[in-house]
Amino acid sequence: MPVSALDRTRNRVVATRYGAVAIRNGTVAVAAVCAAVLVGCGSQTDDASSIIRTTTNIAGAGVVGLERDTTRACPLPSAPDQPSGTRSVTHAAGVSEVPADPQRIVVLTTSALDATCALGLWERVVGAVTVDGERPQPDFLGTGVLKIPSVGTAAAPDLAKIAELRPDVIIGEQPSSAATFDALKAIAPTVLVGATGGWQAEFSAFAAGLDRRGAATTALENYRAEAAGTGTVIAAHQSQASVVRFTGDAVQVQGSDSFAGQVLADAGVQRPTAQRGASFDVTPADFDTRAEGDIIYVVLAGASGKEQGEQVMRSDEWKYLSAASDRRVFAVEDSVWHGDGLTAARALLIDLQKTLNGYVTD
Missing domain, CATH: 3.40.50.1980 (Nitrogenase molybdenum iron protein domain)
Structure with missing residues (x-):
């Protein structure tokens, strides 16, 4: 005690x-x-x-x-599970056909941005939601992420801005605004994770949407x-x-x-x-x-x-x-x-x- x-x-x-x-x-x-x-x-x-x-x-x-x-918060880029083509990913909002090794990523939550950092892919993020405070992104993710264009807040992502960025894939959590799964998938293949199962399961789900299941398994073991x-x-x-x-x-x-x-x-x-x-x-x-x-x-x-x-x-x-x-x-x-x-x-x-x-x- x-x-x-x-x-x-x-x-x-x-x-x-x-x-x-x-x-x-x-x-x-x-x-x-x-x-x-x-x-x-x-x-x-x-x-x-x-x-x-x-x-x-x-x-x-x-x-x-x-x-x-x-x-050293974000490591070097990890290897994709497959170099080309598409793959089917089952997630909290449904099933999406996502591109292998996406090059243009939009993230709708800090947890999704954290995942791209942990997998070495943050430099491929072309748009991210921002947080309240003096900085648009948390301090622990470093200064490089500050250059990522904003697509609104997690509570209200801007669909028009997301579309302008022409992403290959969109990752985030289940939305509670106009940025519904149907609206997002009309822009690009979208993977939305649920809030159950703990942060490690959530990280693995994001990694699946980024064609990095193998890299995520190794990262979690480490x-x-x-x-x-x-x-x-x-x-x-x-x-x-x-x-x-x-x-x-x-x-x-x-x-x-x-x-x-x-x-x-x-x-x-x-x-x-x-x-x-x-x-x-x-x-x-x-x-x-x-x-x-x-x-x-x-x-x-x-x-x-x-x-x-x-x-x-x-x-x-x-x-x-x-x-x-x-x-x-x-x-x-x-x-x-x-x-x-x-x-x-x-x-x-x-x-x-x-x-x-x-x-x-x-």
Whole structure:
């Protein structure tokens, strides 16, 4: 179970040169964050791979991802399943005959853009929906995607703009606007995925529409190995991580059904007992029993979520949490931790490497 208020004095996290020593019920467990975890850390000095040292914080929470390296977010182009012709793809909206190895792609969701990035095909994207905020696309996808022409928002794709781009294939999720499957397939072969089955199944469905089933299988296998390896290096099983998302309207605990919950599970990170099921809203009165953890990741959804999060994290109910008093609360990117794709999952793993056994210093 996560640490409680009564256990604060005997469940502290003491920073060391090589990681963090969690003192639980009189037992010392060394969570050394270095590649040599199985043979000892040797003379490795304290750096960003062992203990995060933030220069910015929000209401006491260390901000993660400010210096994210996106130069390798999208790999080189993957090989198609077949070099020419067409293939039949069954998807959530029906069956489509899509071209092998499409050269001009339009994406209707961030998850679809993430998939093209993970498969090395983002430079073939001739049009993409944009997101709210200062940038038209999420930071974790890098700067190259900023050059992609807009085709409206995910809620209201512009059919005329899509048609002008003459795409070979259109990929996205089930639309809720005038951009129906029939309207889209009149422009180009369209593959729309459903919201069930988790992000890995969704990624595989996008890959099928891009003639990259084989590449997707390999990419997911590599991700799972990377997640397991990350968990071993950071001794993920020794910590229970809480994930709390502020939306401006509600405070949501992200359970095992959330994107963050799924990636944490892939890395072997433990969750507080209350968070091992579906996601749920929580009130300040229940923070100590439903939001507490050895470490808390806070997700700030937009400007309203940031405002709400700052207010809540300055409240007595929040400050009473042992993770808050131990300075083990980290503010993470909403587009990554509430994301929906392989590129976001890999970015989340990097955040874990830098924080799970660290503490906030400024």
